[in-house]
Amino acid sequence: MEVPVVDVFYAESVDNRVFLYTAKESFGVRMKLYELEEKLRGRSFIRVQKSTLLNLMKIEGIKPALGGRYSAMLKNGEEILISRKYVTDLKNALINPGPKAGGKA
Amino acid sequence: MKNIKEKLAEAFRLYFILVTLITVLLLILGMTLDSDRTFGYEVFFSPLIYGAIGVVPVFFFGKDKEISMKKLLVQRFITLGFIEVVMLVLAFSASSIPTEKKSVVIGIAAGIVVVFLLSIAVEYIFELGEARSINKALAEYQKKRSGGRGLAKGII
Secondary structure (H helix, E strand, O other): OOOEHHHOOEEEEEOOEEEEEOOOOEEEEOOOHHHHHHHOOOOOEEEEEOOEEEEHHHEEEEEEOOOOOEEEEEOOOOEEEEOHHHHHHHHHHHHOOOOOOOOOO | OHHHHHHHHHHHHHHHHHHHHHHHHHHHHHHHHOOOOOOOHHHHHHHHHHHHHHHHHHHOOOOOOOOOHHHHHHHHHHHHHHHHHHHHHHHHHOOOOOOOOHHHHHHHHHHHHHHHHHHHHHHHHHHHHHHHHHHHHHHHHHHHHOOOOOOOOOEO
């Protein structure tokens, strides 16, 4: 099954399996999270936890959570925690977005 | 190396928040419970020393690890417990603090809790400001990326 990148809210690795989450569905994919991260380079996806890639275009807003972490509220109502470790990467990705990727994955 | 730098930055910021709050706490406790006592200039070291004790847990708890909210709260309780114990030991060993008065001991213990909670509140306020600037950058990013032509499409 093919999933349009623009529909993916976030990708999560659970028990050595990677799942893509759209607004209302989830799909398992046959690749490691780091492979998916490489494939999605330049497409507004960023790692926000050790096991989660988040689509920056699907974030409604960010608010602080305890302990220097932040919580990303998504456009479908879900919330994803952004680890303290990845907050700097998030800021850099927003300030220095880099070139857009073109064409098919 | 990056981890140590981040911890130092965090400790530095927390230190000045704590020194400020501890100074206010000592002022309130002193004026309320022991207003007649006089001290020499060496007393100005106290908030600096107590603040330094307050930042020690920063170097022991790995905030770069992804922990649940429950574990984070447990960490915070342990930190508070550590600070309470150390501060009370210092208070009892200092001749200038009248720890024979129950009200003084209760005041110190309660004051430490208040300072601890206020330091979390002040850090939260800083993080709110940070979140605001991230949200602003996010809005600009999303506007640029969805500006029409050239939007990266693809299929997984």
